Amino acid sequence: MRLLPVGTTLFVVLTLGACSPSAPEVPVGADGRTDPVLVQGRDLYQANCVQCHGSGGGGGRGPQLNGGTVAASYPDTAAQIELVTNGKGAMPAFGGRLEPAEIEAVVRYTREVLAENG
Numbered sequence: 001m002r003l004l005p006v007g008t009t010l011f012v013v014l015t016l017g018a019c020s021p022s023a024p025e026v027p028v029g030a031d032g033r034t035d036p037v038l039v040q041g042r043d044l045y046q047a048n049c050v051q052c053h054g055s056g057g058g059g060g061r062g063p064q065l066n067g068g069t070v071a072a073s074y075p076d077t078a079a080q081i082e083l084v085t086n087g088k089g090a091m092p093a094f095g096g097r098l099e100p101a102e103i104e105a106v107v108r109y110t111r112e113v114l115a116e117n118g
């Protein structure tokens with residue numbers, strides 16, 4: 001048996017890794033730092049929302065959340081927090097699963113990071 005060169009194996013592993021969808025990273029702010037609340041929001045989005053709204057917020061079972069659509073439908077952040085807390089139709093209520101601060105973090109992530117995507 002001929003062994004594949006290490007470089008080829010590494011390439012295959014990295015290429016496959018890049019295929020697994022992952023929510024957009026939080027960009028570095030003007031002060032040179034990433035907002036830790038947005039980083040927490042990204043983790044929460046990845047764990048709770050991607051299966052219906054897509055890793056990039058492009059939608060699927062649930063509506064699209066990227067490209068500024070959410071801020072257009074919910075100009076008031078409080079109304080969006082209420083929707084995620086209480087649910088609507090096939091959108092589950094997260095009030096019993098996430099802390100209010102976590103809901104605020106994931107909502108900020110959708111408005112401030114996903115909105116810029118797509």
Ligand code: HEC
Pocket residue numbers: 044045048049050051052053061062063064065069070073080083084088089090091092094106107110
């Ligand atoms: C089981 C699938 C599912 C999951 C998981 C889910 N959603 Fe939804 N979401 C939906 C559906 C379906 C709707 C549309 C509800 C309606 O209008 O009847 C929706 C609507 C929304 C809306 C309103 C969008 C608009 O333009 O009206 C927001 C914001 C939202 N979801 C955020 C989230 C967040 C944040 C999470 C994770 C914490 C999440 N969703 C998890 C299915 C899901």
